Amino acid sequence: MHLFFSLTLILITLIIGCRNNDELTLEKSIYSDPNIEIEARVDDLLSKMTLEEKIGQMVQAERNGIEEGDIKKYKLGSLLSGGGSVPKGNTPKAWVDMYNKFQAEALSTRLTIPLVYGVDAVHGHNNVKGATIFPHNIGLGATFDADLVERVAQITAKEVAATGLDWDFAPCVAVSRDERWGRAYESFGESPELQELLAGAYIRGLQGPNAEMGGKYVIATAKHFIGDGGTDWGTGDAGYIIDRGDLTIDEKSLRAIHLPGYIKAIEENVGTIMASFSSYQGKKMHAHKYLLTDLLKGELGFEGYIISDWEAMNEIAAPTYYDKIVKSVNAGVDMFMEPYRWKELIDVMKKAVDNGDVSIARVDDAVRRILRIKFKAGLFENPLADSEVLNEGSFGSKEHREIAREAVRKSLVLLKNKGNILPLTKDYKVYVSGSNADDIGNQSGGLTIEWQGRSGNITSGTTILDGIKEAIKGHGEVVDDISKADVAIAVIGERPYAEGKGDDGELSLGYQDLLTLQEIKESGKPVVVIMVSGRPLIISDYIDDWDAFVVAWLPGSEGQGVADLIFGDYNFTGKLPVSWPRSIDQLPININDKDYNPLFEYGYGLEMDLED
Ligand code: GLC
Secondary structure, three states, X not given: OHHHHHHHHHHHHHHHHHHHHHHHHHHHHHHOOOOOOHHHHHHHXXXXXXXXXXXXXXXXXXXXXXXXXXXXXXXXXXXXXXXXXXXXXXOHHHHHHHHHHHHHHHHOOXXXXXXXXXXXXXXXXOOOOOOOOOOOHHHHHHHOOHHHHHHHHHHHHHHHHHOOOOXXXXXXXXXXXXXXXXXXXXXXXXXXXXXXXXXXXXXXXXXXXXXXXXXXXXXXEEEEEOOHHHOOOOOOOOOOOOOOOEEOOOHHHHHHHHOHHHHHHHHOOOOEEEXXXXXXXXXXXXXXXXXXXXXXXXXXXXXXXXXXXXXXXXXXXXXXXXXXXXXXXXXXXXXXXXXOOXXXXXXXXXXXXXXXXXXXXXXXXXXXXXXXXXHHOOOOOOOOOOHXXXXXXXXXXXXXXXXXXXXXXXXXXXXXXXHHOOOOOXXXXXXXXXXXXXXXHHHHOOOXXXXXXXXXXXXXXXXXXXXXXXXXXXXXXXXXOHHHOOEEXXXXXXXXXXXXXXXXXXXXXXXXXXXXXXXXXXXXXXXEEEEEOOOOOOOOOOHHHOOEEEEOOOOOOEOHHHHXXXXXXXXXXXXXXXXXXXXXXXXXXXXXXXXXXXXXXXXXXXXXXXXX
């Protein structure tokens, strides 16, 4: 008899076991079926998730902030590489291997929800050695060319996808209203006209014409919502002077100046929007329910998800971390970029739901948005790196660099050309000097290989001097003795910086550059000055000594594009995306200001007289 009961028990267990598996298998087949409409897949998956699994989807940790097994144990939904956070070797293959290892762990969880991995590829895949580095956004703004910007973003997406990653924290659609801001170069320019013209193009380039967001495309991020570029000098946070500061204009002006880029981004079905560190009228954006939820998600109908900025919740005015997180979730942030403190975040989120301080409806809304984008990006069907994209061999290729070179050419702005000294003849003996003549790190600027960027030979490409030598090879020559030169070229400007570390209340020329200019002035030679900087510098006391003045912004890895114009192979087409101030006390100065009287106006730019 005993045996009979034992066998019956075993049989019942087996039947239940199979049923559960069948149920899970059956259940899994609903949300994992690509033929089913995305919203139904989201509903199905959401209905199966525990609170712990839901909260895990709302957490983004830094790749170097986790240990093996954490993704599975805590059901983490996202990882990021912050500036300079790269796998050993920093080759595309090293990135692919790293990504696949993390993703495999995510796929081993109960519901096999794939990770989404984000990175700042803001002017090419700028963390990775050998990537094509494009002009920073201020230079793209000077092109006023949406088609070019879309092609630049397409190549950026392809090089990001080649390394396995899914998500680019770009484009920055800040409207930079005060060039003393260390992030001015991340903006297309001071007028919403440029964000309206270029933000959508950039997002289309990154995500694909139909917002595919997968394969050779990636998920884009319009950032930083809203008004990061309009804060008042002296209101900065986290020890900065203007970065992360307070925007105080009225709502009508906020909507007119800082919203158009986001409206375009939403029209392009941008997958994510990043909240800004800054404040609006004294309230941190990460706790601003009216702007994040009522305006962005309600009035504008944004259906993707809002990602926080790096540890940004910690800057919210509230007594405890618990209060900061509750404020931020309830304001409308959906995913939290909490690189290292993410275990505490998970605990706090669970407590907040248990206490009723965060509703399960808010959690479900956040997770729904995140899952929707993961489904749209095809991550459930193709979670691992698409080796075809890397094997195609276009990463950092000559073809990609030629597009970057075209972007450099179209970004340059000619502000002075006395006696039509430009274009220079290629037969000239040319004396080239200045801090930025032969430095690929300086010409690339911040957010290149390292968070702050770095001077020196930090990645592959051509410096401006390389380009000049190549352009006149076989005809003229670069001479070391200025007395033997027909013309002098001074390449001056800024050293790399990023974010608030670049906040600068003087915008003056550096000592080394002043010495360079003085030496050339004393030589009596005609001089062409090329400015490599992330923004206008104050030059009113010096420009009268210059025969020609060219603004190159931060051109990136293809410095040879500068010589293409200097020696007349191409003409200038670039126009100023920002007003050029006469003096520092004019700042902030923007087009349409009352008594507007800059040294050079927004939209100004000369062409050369090129013989046909
Ligand atoms: C930074 C920046 C943001 C970037 C993020 C991740 O602090 O504000 O633009 O995407 O952190 O690196």
